[in-house]
Amino acid sequence: MIEAAVRALSQILSPPMRSILWRSIGLALVLIAVLAIGLQRLLSWLATSGEVWAEAALGPSFQTPLDILAWIISIAAGLGVVFGAVLLMPAITSLVASFFVDEVADHVEREYYPAERPGNALPLGVAIPEGVKTSLLTILVYLIVLPLVWFAGAGFIIFFLATAWLLGREYFELAAMRFRPPQEAKAMRKDNAAAVFTAGLFIAAFVSIPIVNLATPLFGMAFMVHMHKRLSGPRPELIEPARKKRLPVA
Numbered sequence: 001m002i003e004a005a006v007r008a009l010s011q012i013l014s015p016p017m018r019s020i021l022w023r024s025i026g027l028a029l030v031l032i033a034v035l036a037i038g039l040q041r042l043l044s045w046l047a048t049s050g051e052v053w054a055e056a057a058l059g060p061s062f063q064t065p066l067d068i069l070a071w072i073i074s075i076a077a078g079l080g081v082v083f084g085a086v087l088l089m090p091a092i093t094s095l096v097a098s099f100f101v102d103e104v105a106d107h108v109e110r111e112y113y114p115a116e117r118p119g120n121a122l123p124l125g126v127a128i129p130e131g132v133k134t135s136l137l138t139i140l141v142y143l144i145v146l147p148l149v150w151f152a153g154a155g156f157i158i159f160f161l162a163t164a165w166l167l168g169r170e171y172f173e174l175a176a177m178r179f180r181p182p183q184e185a186k187a188m189r190k191d192n193a194a195a196v197f198t199a200g201l202f203i204a205a206f207v208s209i210p211i212v213n214l215a216t217p218l219f220g221m222a223f224m225v226h227m228h229k230r231l232s233g234p235r236p237e238l239i240e241p242a243r244k245k246r247l248p249v250a
Contacts, residue, residue: 001195001198001199001202001227001230003226004199004223004226004227004230005202005223007112007222007226008108008218008219008222008223008226009219011107011108011111011218011222012215012218012219012222014107016107016111017104017107017218020100020103020104020107020218021215021218023100024096024097024099024100024214024215024217024218025214025215027096027099028092028093028096028214028217029214031092031095031096032089032092035088035092088138088139089207089213089216090138090163090166090167090204090207090216091134091135091136091138091139092135093167093207093213093214093216093217093220094131094134094135094138094166094167094170095128095131095132095134095135096131096217097131097170097171097174097216097217097220097221098124098127098128098130098131098132098174099124099127099128099131100217100218100221101122101127101174101178101221102119102121102122102127102178104217104218104221104222104225105119105175105178105221105222105225106118106119107222108221108222108225108226109225112226113229116229119175119178119179120178120179121178122174122177122178126177126182127174130170130173130174131170134166134167134169134170137166138162138163138166141162141166160204160208161204163200163203163204163207163208164197164200164201164203164204165197165200166200167200167203167204167207167216167220168196168197168198168199168200168201168203168204168224169189169196169200170220171200171203171220171221171223171224172189172196172199172200172224172227172228173185173186173189174221174224175221175224175225175227175228176188176189176228179228179232188231192231195227195231196227199223199224199227202223203216203219203220203223206219206220207220
């Protein structure tokens with residue numbers, strides 16, 4: 001597994017991958033900007049129009065608590081942009097990854113597995129919905145776990161473990177679906193749940209590093225291509241040539 005991670009890291013900056021890297025970073029930054037603008041406007045509305053609406057609904061006696069709440073939300077509007085982008089980076093990279101699945105996997109397979117049958121390209125109608133589902137599931141899990149952040153750091157540990165499970169699950173299934181039907185890929189992931197989760201810890205650690213985490217789609221996909229190959233076991237197309245070499249020459 002460590003060897004697979006090292007191979008994935010070494011390939012991120014290789015010349016064939018650079019174009020994908022810059023495009024994936026560009027898409028991630030666009031999504032982060034959209035998220036930041038949306039979050040800032042929501043919090044700004046809560047601090048202004050939201051306060052007026054709440055005061056009209058609750059009455060003048062609540063003016064002081066609402067003023068304090070509006071002040072807190074105003075500060076959150078500034079900090080929330082940064083916090084939201086960092087918190088939702090796994091969700092953002094999950095969506096970005098769905099656009100570059102096949103390009104990354106093709107480069108990995110050509111470099112490390114040239115003698116094996118290449119995988120079949122995933123239609124965008126399959127890859128993108130998988131990325132969207134993982135992103136939405138990530139947001140849902142994070143919203144559930146968020147209150148635990150205040151309890152002695154337990155929330156951060158749960159965040160990390162949840163990220164490992166979510167990202168390991170997505171990237172492995174995307175790698176497996178290049179060779180198997182979706183249901184078979186999901187079944188294989190469940191059969192190897194411990195290995196996939198452990199591999200997901202590597203991806204969770206990677207996505208936790210600011211700036212570097214913009215390359216998560218490349219690292220995660222390349223890493224899981226290697227993991228899928230490893231968990232698939234011996235491939236007949238590789239065993240057969242080895243047998244033929246042992247046959248006596250007439």
